[in-house]
Amino acid sequence: MELNFRSDNESPAAPAIMAALQRANEGCAWAYAEDQWSERLDSAFSALFETRTTVLPVSTGTVANSIALATVTPPWGSVFCHRNAHILNDESGAPEFFGNGLRLVPIDGPDGKFTADDLGVAVRATAGHGIHSYQPAAVSLTQSTESGTVYRPDEIAAIAAAAEEPGMVRHMDGARFGNAVAALGCHPADITWRAGVQLLSFGASKNGCLAAEALLIFDDRVAADTAERLRKRSGHLLSKMRYVSAQLLAYLEQDLWLDMAGHANAQATRFAQAVDRHPEASLTYTVEANEVFVRWSPAGFRRLEAAGIQFLTWPGRDDLARFVFSHCTTPAETEALCNAFAEAGAG
Amino acid sequence: MELNFRSDNESPAAPAIMAALQRANEGCAWAYAEDQWSERLDSAFSALFETRTTVLPVSTGTVANSIALATVTPPWGSVFCHRNAHILNDESGAPEFFGNGLRLVPIDGPDGKFTADDLGVAVRATAGHGIHSYQPAAVSLTQSTESGTVYRPDEIAAIAAAAEEPGMVRHMDGARFGNAVAALGCHPADITWRAGVQLLSFGASKNGCLAAEALLIFDDRVAADTAERLRKRSGHLLSKMRYVSAQLLAYLEQDLWLDMAGHANAQATRFAQAVDRHPEASLTYTVEANEVFVRWSPAGFRRLEAAGIQFLTWPGRDDLARFVFSHCTTPAETEALCNAFAEAGAG
């Protein structure tokens, strides 16, 4: 038996998404996002978010993030993010590439989060020398965070207010946005535009799609035409965009996105309880979404691997592991993991 | 009745491709092109081309072209291409973006083609002033061309030899590569590496896939790791790359790619004969692949549109139209076009 908890990136697509792809494959359709699926995205997302939303469908979260940041940040502008942020650590400099040398400034903070005060300190420490310094231009929050935690609406609003005062734009990397909304039980607007977020990378690939993400723009002052040019120039304006857009439409339908994310979260919660009960292992962070970070002995993790459980570890860190739960993790699989974990702990 | 001959970009995917997608959607798979589908691409394409080939699956032809050119061209290098080339006219500067300001130099030539001599003239006209000039770095051929014609193996070999002498790299934009191979009845190697081409953008989206292209590197001296970095930094390393790679594998299987392209070409040929028979209209270029360019009266084209035929025209050019035939154009549709064309001609 092999059970994969390495990453939600490794999960297959949901049946409803595959069915939507198949339905979209009828006859000809205009190219370059002028098809009927792509043209329905603005209204579908505007309805979901209860505000006028401009939507750019794309294939990856990296490009959604990079276009968002490069649209609102000049090459001499800085973007503030958490030290664990995907844009900082996992995109090989895509934001810098799209942004022609913009700079990411990391902010430390517990549980994968930082506060409005932390942001203020970081801005003051890196700006203030006029044309010689980078100019603070944007802040990017990850929701849910890389630590499997979530920002609450008031935390986001406080950060957004602190950013707005010196004129910085607010972006959210929502690669696991569904997991955050499911965790908070709030309206998606509550942690985005109502809290001051102007651009959202709305993730879908990790949560049931094949390759579909959407860059959402909630604020008319953001130059959507610049975003479109960046998408085109980076080779991301698919000729047959209908296949991306059809995924997104099906993903929104009847709250599929939220149900799948909630399901994944529930599996994570169940495993978190198993970790809590474990005599040796412990949770690294509060488990709020679909990721569980566990601190344990290297020997313990090796026993778990020997039992056929797959999870993520980091080079040089043999006492820490990450378990991710997805839309297609079955309760039986979670149960099997919990059992294997308990048995390995007995060693 | 609406019959669409606007672009092969508007065609749906072939059933075999959809079936392959569905098969690839079983269980978990490693992310970021480390899945079993992606890992079979090198051997599949190496077998097809009869030489060791490094393959980077991507989603669009624009990114395949841009990565190819930026990999082999320094920012102060120039790339020579036909004045009608897609990289010059239709990518909004993607090659310049990926290549940090490389320059494209257009070459004029009849039938969408240029010769080795034309290349020599263009190189001499734009280089030679040392560090003050751009440095000739690469040549890019489109096969089949934007005019629906094809370069013969000896024409390609002559251009490649002329390029190689001053150290220029040879790239082929094969957005319609299958149509060219089908037209020539040659081995795919004959118009690529055997003729001196080092990188090929191997197109599949236009000819039966949803969104799948492959950047092929035939020459070990080309820095494949640079190409991979460019793919990553531009947001084109899909986490679930298996869905692209599965399309490509199915596309190659049992010469599906070649059969579909050949079918499209045959439809174009049939329409070209109808144009030839027409009392007023005429062919702009020799029809060799799946595109037919027609010169006719504006009134004639309007009558054809009124008959429900869709085709492409250009702003300010009302006496020229393009008709494109795809893997899914049925003989009945071609027949209907020919009839409508003949009838419109009677007006």
Place this chain on the structure above:
Amino acid sequence: MELNFRSDNESPAAPAIMAALQRANEGCAWAYAEDQWSERLDSAFSALFETRTTVLPVSTGTVANSIALATVTPPWGSVFCHRNAHILNDESGAPEFFGNGLRLVPIDGPDGKFTADDLGVAVRATAGHGIHSYQPAAVSLTQSTESGTVYRPDEIAAIAAAAEEPGMVRHMDGARFGNAVAALGCHPADITWRAGVQLLSFGASKNGCLAAEALLIFDDRVAADTAERLRKRSGHLLSKMRYVSAQLLAYLEQDLWLDMAGHANAQATRFAQAVDRHPEASLTYTVEANEVFVRWSPAGFRRLEAAGIQFLTWPGRDDLARFVFSHCTTPAETEALCNAFAEAGAG
């Protein structure tokens, strides 16, 4: 005897400029263009041009041109210029570098000039395909031109009007601006802002300075702060900018710039008359500024070289040569050239 007519770039600085440098070398001065010399530039140039002018002192014409174009052109914007333009042929892609992949579009035209109609044709030929095309963003005129001719005020106004209509910005590369003003006998405003030019690269290095150029912005809608950022990020904000600014101030004083340019023009005119009188050689272009292009036999040019005359030839063009006259070409040197030319012609 060696007489150098190769380039005004090779001339030394004028005594008045050296004296100004020496005077500026007293005591301390604020760094980074906040010194008293630099701070007087805006008013000095505003007075000269009779309009509010923002001035950025820099060290080279290449950077003045590149900052100007990158300030007003997005990366997906195109800049139209003559096929012989310095920005196209002699800057190794500096505009593309500063402009993150903007594109230069060459326009052909006799005598180093193009017309408003030529511009319209070029714009229509390269735009019009929406997001897939580059967006026409700017036009750049060289004054005096690379052929030693000058645009008249009405010619400039016509081009500027044609550019303004589709929203394009107007830039002038005035590497030899003084020579143009001296040739036309007009007010400097007549061929710049009064004719619709918004940015001027005002050259001084070729005409008596050591290394001093000024980017002038006549239009408040041009983002001067972007220009300043580009200067800083390209390493062109000298800490001791006073030495550049002091050159510029001295250059303007008592019309020194105009006198020196007029002197150079007069020498060129004298040699042009000698060419006209020559039985074999002929002028390639009308001589209006300080450059003389001569068509002659290769043998003739070799005899002239043997007589100790230095001039510029191009690789592969042995029947064409350029003679440039500068602020420090003495009438005796011009006379010597004319004599050598006449004698060589006798061969």
Place this chain on the structure above:
Amino acid sequence: MELNFRSDNESPAAPAIMAALQRANEGCAWAYAEDQWSERLDSAFSALFETRTTVLPVSTGTVANSIALATVTPPWGSVFCHRNAHILNDESGAPEFFGNGLRLVPIDGPDGKFTADDLGVAVRATAGHGIHSYQPAAVSLTQSTESGTVYRPDEIAAIAAAAEEPGMVRHMDGARFGNAVAALGCHPADITWRAGVQLLSFGASKNGCLAAEALLIFDDRVAADTAERLRKRSGHLLSKMRYVSAQLLAYLEQDLWLDMAGHANAQATRFAQAVDRHPEASLTYTVEANEVFVRWSPAGFRRLEAAGIQFLTWPGRDDLARFVFSHCTTPAETEALCNAFAEAGAG
């Protein structure tokens, strides 16, 4: 009385440098660094450093640093430097601009310095995730440091060895290189190529020149032709480069550079002693070169300003000030500062 200790950037040029400029202003000279002054730089610096050295004269330290780093770092490469480094804080992203989005990674460390161990920790913390991470490419040391301290030869050698092991290139920002050599009393080779440094930004502007810096390449494996292209494309290949090169030659002659730097250091030492004797103020860092950082009461600093002493403070830090001594600070001025300081302290 106004006494300026704000920055050595504000000092005038030395008489010997002005005299050299004047001598270089005789007759014509080939343009674009092909003049006789520029062509002597390689041998002059090779003699000084006792190794074959390739020299690119430029106008600013920012461009020397940026070309150096962009030459040896791919866009997806990271450069490690101290958190106070000029390249990080004072160049508005010039390295990122030249390097097309390379990343600077700050390292903390006391006295403006970091160690080989610190470097190792920083590299491990930011790399290791394959194509998803930036690739460690270079380390940049500032000598003397931004804190007025100096790295000893063995410290540099240890850092260079730690960098070399994973293939990183070693660069030194020597904006105040002379001050470091004077402080250490070593041979310039001892803290550069003999200690493993491959590229040096050799500063001269702060220490007696007008605008002259040299990028020195000690290692033949560094692509000098790439460096030259970057200089050209950034507009830094002056047509009249002779004036920069003449400054550099005069600067090296008879150890002028070292004498001037030693003089400045001596003044700093004298003031440091005055600070040491002061009842309230204290030195922030060991004074080893020409900069003195003082911690004192805000009221104390205000009294000093009232006495006509100019020095540098930072926004939001009213208890810290920097005093810089230059080649032209006279002993009398230093004495006056010491006296004013003592008197202000009495308040």
